[in-house]
Amino acid sequence: MIITDVSVKTFLTTTRRHSDSAGHAHPGAPHQVQQAMLVIRTEDGHEGYSFTAPEIVRPHLIEKFVKKVLIGQDHRDRERLWQDLAHWQRGSAAQLTDRTLAAVDVALWDLAGRTLNQPVHKLIGAYRDKVLTYGSIMCGDELAGGLATPEDYARFAEKLVKRGYKGIKLHTWMPPVSWAPNVKMDLKACAAVREAVGPDIHLMIDAFHWYSRVDSLELGRGLEKLGFDWIEESMDEQSMASYKWLADNLDIPVLGPESAGGKHWHRAEWITSGAVDILRTGVNDVGGITPALKTMRLAESFGMDCEVHGNTAMNLHVVASAKNCRWYERGLLHPFLEYDDGFDYLNSLSDPMDENGYVHVPNRPGIGEDINFDFIDNNLVK
Ligand SMILES: O=C(O)[C@H](O)[C@@H](O)[C@@H](O)C(=O)NO
Numbered sequence: 001m002i003i004t005d006v007s008v009k010t011f012l013t014t015t016r017r018h019s020d021s022a023g024h025a026h027p028g029a030p031h032q033v034q035q036a037m038l039v040i041r042t043e044d045g046h047e048g049y050s051f052t053a054p055e056i057v058r059p060h061l062i063e064k065f066v067k068k069v070l071i072g073q074d075h076r077d078r079e080r081l082w083q084d085l086a087h088w089q090r091g092s093a094a095q096l097t098d099r100t101l102a103a104v105d106v107a108l109w110d111l112a113g114r115t116l117n118q119p120v121h122k123l124i125g126a127y128r129d130k131v132l133t134y135g136s137i138m139c140g141d142e143l144a145g146g147l148a149t150p151e152d153y154a155r156f157a158e159k160l161v162k163r164g165y166k167g168i169k170l171h172t173w174m175p176p177v178s179w180a181p182n183v184k185m186d187l188k189a190c191a192a193v194r195e196a197v198g199p200d201i202h203l204m205i206d207a208f209h210w211y212s213r214v215d216s217l218e219l220g221r222g223l224e225k226l227g228f229d230w231i232e233e234s235m236d237e238q239s240m241a242s243y244k245w246l247a248d249n250l251d252i253p254v255l256g257p258e259s260a261g262g263k264h265w266h267r268a269e270w271i272t273s274g275a276v277d278i279l280r281t282g283v284n285d286v287g288g289i290t291p292a293l294k295t296m297r298l299a300e301s302f303g304m305d306c307e308v309h310g311n312t313a314m315n316l317h318v319v320a321s322a323k324n325c326r327w328y329e330r331g332l333l334h335p336f337l338e339y340d341d342g343f344d345y346l347n348s349l350s351d352p353m354d355e356n357g358y359v360h361v362p363n364r365p366g367i368g369e370d371i372n373f374d375f376i377d378n379n380l381v382k
């Protein structure tokens with residue numbers, strides 16, 4: 001069907017997540033933030049939706065780029081529409097980012113699924129309908145009883161194992177925490193968690209993103225003694241050579257890149273350079289489901305797993321449609337927050353987890369977010 005309109009609904013939603021100076025989330029008092037829903041509509045009235053921050057789909061981007069590529073086109077031509085939009089990035093003065101490409105691509109996949117009454121992972125070609133998940137813990141903090149000490153992490157990890165998680169990833173302490181970063185404290189938290197959960201729970205770390213090579217080496221060698229599955233983003237991912245050096249010097253698998261640009265093209269270089277043992281992708285990080293799938297298949301061609309960054313249904317469909325991916329990242333979690341409470345603009349969670357640590361892919365058409373349209377319309381930002 002021909003795309004006839006692209007629009008954005010910006011609305012208020014209440015959250016207890018607050019961002020720190022590095023963009024990492026921490027718990028706090030409930031407060032209202034603006035969220036955007038991108039809407040792509042075809043001539044027969046079908047619509048596809050995606051959620052993102054309002055600035056990612058601000059009018060300049062929708063009018064100058066997105067509408068010019070999509071309006072009048074067949075909504076099923078996702079590959080061509082993605083290529084055309086990606087082509088506009090170079091001349092956009094760095095305004096058209098991978099996040100905007102992701103919002104458009106996800107809404108197009110949602111539109112395809114809603115039109116055909118099929119969930120996206122079945123359109124892609126599913127590998128499974130449920131996936132094992134790890135609990136991705138928020139970065140450490142200085143909140144009493146929160147994630148302020150190694151013992152806090154251990155206590156929370158025990159709670160997560162009781163909830164059913166078979167894997168746990170620690171984001172350790174980072175600035176603006178007053179005494180962070182600190183490799184020895186990171187290792188104390190990891191050791192306390194290992195001690196608390198025993199040898200059979202899978203553990204991973206996602207550390208301070210700007211450690212030096214030497215600090216990362218010390219951290220990695222400590223994690224090897226604790227039987228961790230991988231070390232993630234311990235250095236600036238702009239230095240692929242540093243990761244090659246680290247991977248050459250560690251036995252524990254090095255996973256990445258998460259935040260590095262370049263989509264699936266650059267991730268090919270990370271593989272061929274030996275900079276990682278496990279590749280990483282993410283719908284928001286590489287510009288959509290379409291390039292995330294390309295990254296998964298790229299890794300598979302090199303006998304490599306590719307782990308997906310981020311929660312929500314859009315990432316869950318990518319995990320569910322690949323064999324070479326072991327986990328869904330469910331988070332971010334904190335002792336002061338109840339993840340299963342979900343969001344006020346969704347009627348239900350898109351990633352419900354059973355008592356055995358499996359997340360079940362939504363069977364609803366499209367991406368499968370259970371959208372509360374009345375809530376959105378009643379909370380529009382004028
Ligand atoms: O902003 C970040 O660093 C990520 O969102 C982080 O909080 C977490 O999602 C992550 O790194 N997961 O792997």
Ligand SMILES: [Mg+2]
Pocket residue numbers: 206232233258309
């Ligand atoms: Mg990460």
